[in-house]
Amino acid sequence: MRAIPGMDTLLFKDWIKDYWIKAIGREPVKEILNQELAALRHDILNNDLDLDNINIEEELKSRCIKKFERAARKNLRRVINATGVVIHTNLGRSLIAQEAIDAMAQAADSYSNLEYDIDSGTRGQRNSLIENLLCSMTGAEAALVVNNNAGAVLLCLSALAKNSDVIVSRGELVEIGGSFRVPDIMAMGGAVLKEVGTTNRTHLFDYENAINENTKIILKVHPSNFRIEGFVTMPERSELAELAHKNNLIFMEDAGSGLLVPGETLNLVGETSVKECLNQGVDLITFSGDKMLGGPQIGVIAGKKDVIAKLRKFPMLRALRVDKSTFAAFEATLRIYMRGELDKIPTLEMIRRDKNLLREQADNLAAKISERINNKARVAVVETNDAVGGGSYPERPLIGWGVAVSCDASVADVKLSAGSLLNLMRENTTPIICGAHENALIIHVRTLLDNDINVIANRLEEIFIGNE
Numbered sequence: 001m002r003a004i005p006g007m008d009t010l011l012f013k014d015w016i017k018d019y020w021i022k023a024i025g026r027e028p029v030k031e032i033l034n035q036e037l038a039a040l041r042h043d044i045l046n047n048d049l050d051l052d053n054i055n056i057e058e059e060l061k062s063r064c065i066k067k068f069e070r071a072a073r074k075n076l077r078r079v080i081n082a083t084g085v086v087i088h089t090n091l092g093r094s095l096i097a098q099e100a101i102d103a104m105a106q107a108a109d110s111y112s113n114l115e116y117d118i119d120s121g122t123r124g125q126r127n128s129l130i131e132n133l134l135c136s137m138t139g140a141e142a143a144l145v146v147n148n149n150a151g152a153v154l155l156c157l158s159a160l161a162k163n164s165d166v167i168v169s170r171g172e173l174v175e176i177g178g179s180f181r182v183p184d185i186m187a188m189g190g191a192v193l194k195e196v197g198t199t200n201r202t203h204l205f206d207y208e209n210a211i212n213e214n215t216k217i218i219l220k221v222h223p224s225n226f227r228i229e230g231f232v233t234m235p236e237r238s239e240l241a242e243l244a245h246k247n248n249l250i251f252m253e254d255a256g257s258g259l260l261v262p263g264e265t266l267n268l269v270g271e272t273s274v275k276e277c278l279n280q281g282v283d284l285i286t287f288s289g290d291k292m293l294g295g296p297q298i299g300v301i302a303g304k305k306d307v308i309a310k311l312r313k314f315p316m317l318r319a320l321r322v323d324k325s326t327f328a329a330f331e332a333t334l335r336i337y338m339r340g341e342l343d344k345i346p347t348l349e350m351i352r353r354d355k356n357l358l359r360e361q362a363d364n365l366a367a368k369i370s371e372r373i374n375n376k377a378r379v380a381v382v383e384t385n386d387a388v389g390g391g392s393y394p395e396r397p398l399i400g401w402g403v404a405v406s407c408d409a410s411v412a413d414v415k416l417s418a419g420s421l422l423n424l425m426r427e428n429t430t431p432i433i434c435g436a437h438e439n440a441l442i443i444h445v446r447t448l449l450d451n452d453i454n455v456i457a458n459r460l461e462e463i464f465i466g467n468e
């Protein structure tokens with residue numbers, strides 16, 4: 001016990017003072033040392049250590065270093081998305097275009113005219129920075145942005161329909177990822193939900209019959225993450241618009257994923273762009289910035305001037321306001337759209353990527369892996385079901401290509417199920433998140449970035465050859 005160095009001595013050892021205290025700070029170092037000293041004493045008392053053959057300080061060092069390394073690791077880490085799900089909400093949704101990243105950095109490291117009108121030298125409006133761009137992309141009369149689409153819907157309902165009725169079809173009372181549920185957001189906004197129709201069929205007369213003197217909004221919600229097929233009816237937007245306007249109501253749409261270009265541009269069938277929705281008579285539309293739009297996390301509200309003017313004056317806007325770097329990234333993204341350079345936006349490029357190119361990437365990856373793992377596993381190029389993701393465009397896979405890696409006794413002496421391969425890939429320094437199908441690990445190439453295939457090949461080599 002006496003051979004165990006005390007805390008004060010330890011804090012002056014070079015490996016601690018000159019390295020770990022600098023790397024993670026004094027308090028975390030002390031906390032880990034305390035834990036490991038206690039564990040060491042405990043093990044000595046239990047006779048778990050061969051005291052004749054170990055150096056106490058070395059033992060302590062080897063125990064601490066793993067913990068120090070873990071403490072030094074960032075909590076928010078880069079991961080490799082090999083799932084083929086382009087807008088993967090758990091992995092951070094859309095990647096941002098290079099131009100938008102540069103704009104974010106510039107907004108962060110210098111002062112800007114965020115709320116300053118350079119011409120007049122007086123206070124300006126941060127929302128005016130992107131309003132003209134949004135209006136020309138969507139054809140809206142006016143627009144503003146908030147923190148995210150959930151915030152956008154909440155703001156609209158609170159500002160326009162507090163204690164009033166909002167009519168929604170039962171087929172559109174959706175839940176998006178547990179935390180956004182249309183009925184809950186209604187309640188939070190103080191609006192009274194009037195459900196009409198049935199899950200699969202809602203008629204114009206259902207909406208019409210629900211209108212009374214307390215009604216303020218007819219709300220249409222993009223079903224986002226599910227699809228009802230078969231015996232299904234919903235009124236056209238133009239019919240709902242006409243009904244709303246005849247009764248002096250606002251026709252609002254929560255479009256979920258904001259499509260700024262026609263669905264066909266992305267080969268997506270049956271998706272309506274924001275511009276088309278507004279053309280069909282929607283007064284007020286909300287959508288996310290980081291789903292199909294391919295920008296930063298933001299919630300857009302666009303539509304009629306008089307309605308947006310009311311929102312602008314509503315105090316909740318201040319609580320949902322967007323940060324300057326996000327503004328910068330969003331403006332840069334919109335400017336790429338204006339120039340029509342869609343493939344500079346990673347989300348759009350990944351969704352649109354040519355099948356032959358995907359096949360070529362999968363061939364390359366398979367060759368690279370085979371070269372490294374020396375027949376220890378079966379490696380095959382396979383067609384994959386990729387996805388737009390982010391609760392956009394459900395139940396219709398994007399057909400892509402990938403590499404299947406499987407391993408059973410007949411191919412190699414190491415037997416690894418797809419499940420354990422998934423875990424091993426995830427445990428890489430840069431975690432690699434893959435798919436699995438029929439007991440093979442599936443690496444979808446659509447969502448891989450430039451250097452990812454080297455990291456993946458290295459990791460598979462480590463798994464199959466590393467311990468030999």
Ligand SMILES: *Cc1c(COP(=O)(O)O)cnc(C)c1O
Pocket residue numbers: 148149150151176180221222223224225254255256257287288289298299390391
């Ligand atoms: C995704 C989605 C939301 C939530 O949007 P966030 O930007 O994640 O807040 C709301 N409504 C619909 C229909 C959606 O698809």
